[in-house]
Amino acid sequence: MGRSRTNPAPGAPVTARGRRTRDALVAAGRRLLETRGWPAFTPEQVAQAAGVSYGTFYTYFESKDDLLRTIVRAVAEEMFTASLVGPETADDPYTRIVESNRGYLRAWRNASRVLRLVEQGADSDDTLRQLLLEVRELYVQRGAEGLRRLQEAGLADRELEPRLTAIVLGAMVEQMAHVIYSLREPLDEDAVVNHMSKLWAAAIGLRERP
Amino acid sequence: MGRSRTNPAPGAPVTARGRRTRDALVAAGRRLLETRGWPAFTPEQVAQAAGVSYGTFYTYFESKDDLLRTIVRAVAEEMFTASLVGPETADDPYTRIVESNRGYLRAWRNASRVLRLVEQGADSDDTLRQLLLEVRELYVQRGAEGLRRLQEAGLADRELEPRLTAIVLGAMVEQMAHVIYSLREPLDEDAVVNHMSKLWAAAIGLRERP
Amino acid sequence: MGRSRTNPAPGAPVTARGRRTRDALVAAGRRLLETRGWPAFTPEQVAQAAGVSYGTFYTYFESKDDLLRTIVRAVAEEMFTASLVGPETADDPYTRIVESNRGYLRAWRNASRVLRLVEQGADSDDTLRQLLLEVRELYVQRGAEGLRRLQEAGLADRELEPRLTAIVLGAMVEQMAHVIYSLREPLDEDAVVNHMSKLWAAAIGLRERP
Amino acid sequence: MGRSRTNPAPGAPVTARGRRTRDALVAAGRRLLETRGWPAFTPEQVAQAAGVSYGTFYTYFESKDDLLRTIVRAVAEEMFTASLVGPETADDPYTRIVESNRGYLRAWRNASRVLRLVEQGADSDDTLRQLLLEVRELYVQRGAEGLRRLQEAGLADRELEPRLTAIVLGAMVEQMAHVIYSLREPLDEDAVVNHMSKLWAAAIGLRERP
DNA sequence: GATGAATGAGAATTCATTCAT
DNA sequence: GATGAATGAATTCTCATTCAT
Numbered sequence: 001m002g003r004s005r006t007n008p009a010p011g012a013p014v015t016a017r018g019r020r021t022r023d024a025l026v027a028a029g030r031r032l033l034e035t036r037g038w039p040a041f042t043p044e045q046v047a048q049a050a051g052v053s054y055g056t057f058y059t060y061f062e063s064k065d066d067l068l069r070t071i072v073r074a075v076a077e078e079m080f081t082a083s084l085v086g087p088e089t090a091d092d093p094y095t096r097i098v099e100s101n102r103g104y105l106r107a108w109r110n111a112s113r114v115l116r117l118v119e120q121g122a123d124s125d126d127t128l129r130q131l132l133l134e135v136r137e138l139y140v141q142r143g144a145e146g147l148r149r150l151q152e153a154g155l156a157d158r159e160l161e162p163r164l165t166a167i168v169l170g171a172m173v174e175q176m177a178h179v180i181y182s183l184r185e186p187l188d189e190d191a192v193v194n195h196m197s198k199l200w201a202a203a204i205g206l207r208e209r210p
Numbered sequence: 211m212g213r214s215r216t217n218p219a220p221g222a223p224v225t226a227r228g229r230r231t232r233d234a235l236v237a238a239g240r241r242l243l244e245t246r247g248w249p250a251f252t253p254e255q256v257a258q259a260a261g262v263s264y265g266t267f268y269t270y271f272e273s274k275d276d277l278l279r280t281i282v283r284a285v286a287e288e289m290f291t292a293s294l295v296g297p298e299t300a301d302d303p304y305t306r307i308v309e310s311n312r313g314y315l316r317a318w319r320n321a322s323r324v325l326r327l328v329e330q331g332a333d334s335d336d337t338l339r340q341l342l343l344e345v346r347e348l349y350v351q352r353g354a355e356g357l358r359r360l361q362e363a364g365l366a367d368r369e370l371e372p373r374l375t376a377i378v379l380g381a382m383v384e385q386m387a388h389v390i391y392s393l394r395e396p397l398d399e400d401a402v403v404n405h406m407s408k409l410w411a412a413a414i415g416l417r418e419r420p
Numbered sequence: 421m422g423r424s425r426t427n428p429a430p431g432a433p434v435t436a437r438g439r440r441t442r443d444a445l446v447a448a449g450r451r452l453l454e455t456r457g458w459p460a461f462t463p464e465q466v467a468q469a470a471g472v473s474y475g476t477f478y479t480y481f482e483s484k485d486d487l488l489r490t491i492v493r494a495v496a497e498e499m500f501t502a503s504l505v506g507p508e509t510a511d512d513p514y515t516r517i518v519e520s521n522r523g524y525l526r527a528w529r530n531a532s533r534v535l536r537l538v539e540q541g542a543d544s545d546d547t548l549r550q551l552l553l554e555v556r557e558l559y560v561q562r563g564a565e566g567l568r569r570l571q572e573a574g575l576a577d578r579e580l581e582p583r584l585t586a587i588v589l590g591a592m593v594e595q596m597a598h599v600i601y602s603l604r605e606p607l608d609e610d611a612v613v614n615h616m617s618k619l620w621a622a623a624i625g626l627r628e629r630p
Numbered sequence: 631m632g633r634s635r636t637n638p639a640p641g642a643p644v645t646a647r648g649r650r651t652r653d654a655l656v657a658a659g660r661r662l663l664e665t666r667g668w669p670a671f672t673p674e675q676v677a678q679a680a681g682v683s684y685g686t687f688y689t690y691f692e693s694k695d696d697l698l699r700t701i702v703r704a705v706a707e708e709m710f711t712a713s714l715v716g717p718e719t720a721d722d723p724y725t726r727i728v729e730s731n732r733g734y735l736r737a738w739r740n741a742s743r744v745l746r747l748v749e750q751g752a753d754s755d756d757t758l759r760q761l762l763l764e765v766r767e768l769y770v771q772r773g774a775e776g777l778r779r780l781q782e783a784g785l786a787d788r789e790l791e792p793r794l795t796a797i798v799l800g801a802m803v804e805q806m807a808h809v810i811y812s813l814r815e816p817l818d819e820d821a822v823v824n825h826m827s828k829l830w831a832a833a834i835g836l837r838e839r840p
Numbered sequence: 841g842a843t844g845a846a847t848g849a850g851a852a853t854t855c856a857t858t859c860a861t
Numbered sequence: 862g863a864t865g866a867a868t869g870a871a872t873t874c875t876c877a878t879t880c881a882t
């Protein structure tokens with residue numbers, strides 16, 4: 001019957017204090033989601049964790065889902081940003097792979113928990129799923145592109161289809177982020193990065209620059 | 211989840227009809243979980259999907275969690291069983307890898323969705339997590355063992371630490387199962403199996419038997 | 421974000437006990453609405469007035485608005501029914517007017533409070549408004565038709581436009597129902613019926629059958 | 631509505647700017663009430679419609695009810711004022727009835743929506759109801775008085791009890807205001823005034839001055 | 841065993857009012 | 862005076878579980 005919504009859509013904070021409160025809510029929400037999953041992700045607990053009162057939650061977010069969307073967007077943005085910096089610095093292809101894998105792993109480290117929750121999300125919607133697919137695609141394309149360049153330089157096996165290879169090797173890294181950071185298999189991050197890189201290099205038939 | 215409990219613990223079904231009803235509930239619960247996630251996994255919907263009335267649910271299960279435990283145990287058992295058959299039949303190491311990957315992928319295909327849900331499960335308990343870790347460990351050990359044999363036979367790179375290698379390559383396969391079957395990336399299963407096997411073989415430096 | 425609704429739409433009661441409970445809720449809701457207005461019309465108070473627990477409300481109604489719709493439909497139906505019986509029995513035109521006004525007044529007596537609430541309804545929707553307009557229209561048409569017959573028989577002023585006349589005289593009766601039953605002006609029902617009838621008869625220039 | 635109150639009672643505005651702000655709030659509140667009913671009548675929306683900030687509302691009004699009282703008093707005052715001017719000017723009794731009905735209809739046109747809301751008002755108090763009854767009574771007495779004069783002059787049916795007649799005919803006009811202005815029956819105002827007057831005149835047996 | 845109804849604690853949301861700047 | 866933020870009690874709605882037949 002749609003009781004006419006009289007609540008205004010909560011606007012962006014105008015004052016510095018407002019911004020701080022809003023940020024605190026986003027941070028608290030994300031922390032709860034990452035560390036304690038769905039059950040802890042309630043407006044009440046988020047507000048409490050952010051040190052504000054129950055009602056304040058609704059000063060900044062239309063609903064619980066609104067906060068979720070905000071968090072996911074932030075995570076996605078972080079990953080986009082993370083993907084821009086870095087791995088192109090080194091000169092040696094193998095070092096680049098190591099750097100890339102390290103960056104990859106770390107990028108997923110923060111995102112993985114939230115992304116997984118949303119992926120199967122009780123409460124996710126298609127917009128969010130779309131966002132996740134875009135993030136993933138970004139990484140796949142960067143990986144495929146890197147492989148293609150190596151192939152053209154005669155430094156990697158030319159038989160390998162770049163996109164599929166990037167998907168498969170990306171899957172490896174993503175899942176390892178989950179195994180290490182969420183399941184907490186007692187593995188050393190550096191050891192994993194090195195090992196993955198070794199396997200990755202061998203898998204694509206990496207040759208040292210002649 | 212725990213609410214106070216005064217109900218008698220539901221016993222195992224005695225009659226054939228009872229067994230059928232119980233089986234229908236388990237099947238319906240699993241289907242709902244796999245296809246529609248947590249939100250659809252309610253006693254009411256499970257009962258409806260199984261074609262029985264609401265109250266009947268509690269004739270066979272103490273609680274929603276009880277059904278979940280039952281389902282997860284069934285999934286785990288299937289995976290144990292799946293891991294026993296098959297891939298040791300071929301003689302050629304590469305063919306064995308292909309077979310193993312195909313089996314692996316399929317084993318995860320059915321399980322992956324349920325396992326992921328339970329992993330972060332709002333309502334899961336440690337027993338379930340434990341069960342999942344055991345299943346995973348089983349696959350890791352089988353992988354590590356296979357690699358070790360290849361190394362001893364001089365057919366694979368002896369530098370690789372078997373267990374870590376098995377974890378990493380297993381991660382690759384598990385995540386690909388998710389990508390294909392849950393995220394529905396439009397990839398051909400055979401193509402993926404072949405590609406993964408090629409990468410896997412190259413990664414461990416597989417040599418044909420001399 | 422549309423949390424997918426997992427609640428089934430509450431079905432019609434199957435057992436006699438269920439029907440009794442549902443009826444009790446409808447009756448309690450209507451009584452509260454009529455006697456104490458919107459503020460008392462809460463699921464909690466309705467349930468309590470019906471002697472059932474809070475949650476039972478939602479066994480039979482999807483929402484508060486659902487109950488409201490049900491009540492309004494019942495009121496509308498009553499008025500349709502009330503309009504079918506009665507006033508055509510008498511032979512004498514004036515007596516028929518008296519009977520008609522009495523019926524009219526009584527029909528509105530029960531409905532008026534609910535109808536007015538819904539008309540301006542905080543929570544009403546267009547379907548309900550439509551329903552109210554239909555009820556009103558029914559009475560208008562019956563009134564217009566009655567006048568037309570009197571005119572044709574030469575018993576009433578032929579100059580009067582029947583529909584507008586029916587609207588205006590109907591307005592008089594409807595508002596009097598409100599004045600008497602809601603505002604509780606201390607007026608005697610019979611006196612009012614007689615007076616209205618006298619005015620009505622004079623207004624349309626009613627002549628005794630020659 | 632009462633919540634505990636520690637705020638100082640807002641004083642009357644001192645400056646011209648203050649008066650303008652206050653007037654804007656009253657006007658906005660009334661407009662919202664008339665056009666969109668209770669649900670839109672919130673301090674927040676009133677403030678927004680008046681172009682001031684949320685908090686400013688409480689600079690001028692102790693509470694939402696305080697504004698409501700202010701609005702109702704304004705409406706009542708308007709109606710008192712409207713009742714003073716006009717209809718006594720014409721000489722011919724029928725013309726006076728027409729004028730009176732037109733004034734009546736217009737007086738109610740603006741007031742009707744607010745008055746009806748308050749009548750059943752979720753949050754109204756007895757003071758307001760009292761005010762409404764006084765306004766109505768004013769009109770009833772004026773109507774009764776007018777009829778009495780006509781009766782004494784031999785221009786109207788002496789059998790009619792003046793007060794009851796005034797109540798009934800007043801009800802007719804008031805409800806027609808509602809039908810036309812709120813329900814928006816597509817009726818021409820002049821046509822309705824003329825028709826009502828004709829019926830009214832016939833009803834009281836109006837005779838031309840001999 | 842099977843069924844549909846009943847229960848009530850808990851989660852999400854609203855909004856009149858107060859506070860700090 | 863004006864502003865935007867903060868508050869929290871009250872309300873609606875959910876759903877796992879228990880009960881009566």
